[in-house]
Amino acid sequence: MALLSVDVSRKNLLEESVINFQEVFGAQPTLVASAPGRVNLIGEHTDYNEGFVLPVAVDRSVITAAGPRDDEQLAIHSKNFNSLVQVPLNNLCATTEDRWSNYAKGVASFLLRKGHHLRGANLCIAGNIAEGIGMGSSGAMEVAVAYSLCALNGIRTDELELIKLCQQVENEFVGINCGIMDQFASVSARKDYALFLDCRSLSLEYVPFPSGVTLLVCFTGVKRELTSSEYNLRRKECLLATKLLADAIPSVRALRDVSLEQFENYRHLLNPTLQKRCKHVISENLRVTQAVEALKRGELLEFGSLMYQSHLSLKADYEVSCAELDTVVDICAEAKGVYGARMTGAGFGGSAICLVKDEYVNDVITRLKTEYPKMTGREPLIFTCTIEGGVDVRRL
Numbered sequence: 541m542a543l544l545s546v547d548v549s550r551k552n553l554l555e556e557s558v559i560n561f562q563e564v565f566g567a568q569p570t571l572v573a574s575a576p577g578r579v580n581l582i583g584e585h586t587d588y589n590e591g592f593v594l595p596v597a598v599d600r601s602v603i604t605a606a607g608p609r610d611d612e613q614l615a616i617h618s619k620n621f622n623s624l625v626q627v628p629l630n631n632l633c634a635t636t637e638d639r640w641s642n643y644a645k646g647v648a649s650f651l652l653r654k655g656h657h658l659r660g661a662n663l664c665i666a667g668n669i670a671e672g673i674g675m676g677s678s679g680a681m682e683v684a685v686a687y688s689l690c691a692l693n694g695i696r697t698d699e700l701e702l703i704k705l706c707q708q709v710e711n712e713f714v715g716i717n718c719g720i721m722d723q724f725a726s727v728s729a730r731k732d733y734a735l736f737l738d739c740r741s742l743s744l745e746y747v748p749f750p751s752g753v754t755l756l757v758c759f760t761g762v763k764r765e766l767t768s769s770e771y772n773l774r775r776k777e778c779l780l781a782t783k784l785l786a787d788a789i790p791s792v793r794a795l796r797d798v799s800l801e802q803f804e805n806y807r808h809l810l811n812p813t814l815q816k817r818c819k820h821v822i823s824e825n826l827r828v829t830q831a832v833e834a835l836k837r838g839e840l841l842e843f844g845s846l847m848y849q850s851h852l853s854l855k856a857d858y859e860v861s862c863a864e865l866d867t868v869v870d871i872c873a874e875a876k877g878v879y880g881a882r883m884t885g886a887g888f889g890g891s892a893i894c895l896v897k898d899e900y901v902n903d904v905i906t907r908l909k910t911e912y913p914k915m916t917g918r919e920p921l922i923f924t925c926t927i928e929g930g931v932d933v934r935r936l
């Protein structure tokens with residue numbers, strides 16, 4: 541999604557989506573779906589290694605207003621791109637032009653491939669999550685469209701099946717080999733809870749988000765074009781490392797299965813780059829489980845220290861940070877009332893997050909607004925988030 545003012549509230553967005561639908565299609569939508577973006581508290585680049593993640597869904601969403609059509613066409617309007625794409629349901633292909641529409645076309649295409657019947661539909665898409673900000677806008681868009689099309693067509697399907705379908709759309713239709721975290725958080729999140737997800741068994745545990753603590757997001761202003769190719773490259777490196785380690789340790793199916801001790805014993809089988817990638821993934825999985833324990837015990841300083849360690853590991857070993865993200869984390873680390881800070885999401889730009897005691901939020905914001913531009917020459921976009929529940933569909 542292109543950046544729409546991040547100050548547009550969800551309620552306004554819902555109202556705007558309905559009005560937008562009426563203007564574009566000259567009719568009333570029959571339903572509105574709202575799917576939240578996510579912030580990952582810790583556990584980065586672990587989901588596609590069958591490891592652990594700890595995201596929360598936030599008060600930034602993608603909204604789709606939807607209604608039926610009498611023909612076999614899918615018409616998708618993007619408010620943020622001010623663009624309308626119309627395609628027949630029997631010819632849904634990904635295109636380089638109007639790339640934003642691929643997520644919606646992909647969802648329709650995969651619902652059809654799974655044997656569901658779809659009638660023609662009009663969709664209006666809007667949102668207040670910016671693309672490239674590292675808050676899961678693509679996953680949220682897939683989820684909003686999937687729930688809209690299922691509701692429009694009376695398709696009853698299991699939550700998990702839809703989550704996997706959305707991930708498959710991104711992997712096979714859009715061409716980004718992402719893991720399952722973003723789509724999972726957007727569907728299954730619970731208000732005021734973080735989601736501790738085991739990305740192998742897909743079992744999840746809700747862990748209360750602490751009170752008296754604010755989740756601050758600072759977008760660096762850096763959107764890297766490289767993201768998809770570098771992301772896919774990291775994934776390939778992990779697969780290769782898994783294969784090499786599995787030849788020596790037969791019980792290894794994913795990097796999730798490698799202990800730190802095994803890694804030390806067999807690291808000589810890997811080239812220096814692969815060693816660094818593995819070190820990050822293996823240590824990050826340990827950090828997530830420790831962080832969950834710390835959160836449950838209310839040990840926020842310990843939780844924060846794990847966030848800093850995670851950032852360092854993403855910077856030095858996984859090499860997905862950048863100078864701007866490091867600067868945000870450094871500024872936060874110096875500020876009073878901060879428990880921890882780290883980059884969130886895929887990296888290569890995007891946002892860093894900071895957990896800060898409520899009473900110090902304004903001080904941290906002021907500090908970031910003053911120091912970040914001086915140190916980087918860029919303007920940050922800073923906002924606080926509330927922790928929200930998953931996708932919501934309303935019939936009108």
Ligand code: GLA
Nearest residue numbers: 584585718719720721885886
């Ligand atoms: C992106 C992907 C997720 C996950 C993160 C990194 O957000 O969509 O599946 O891999 O990057 O943790």
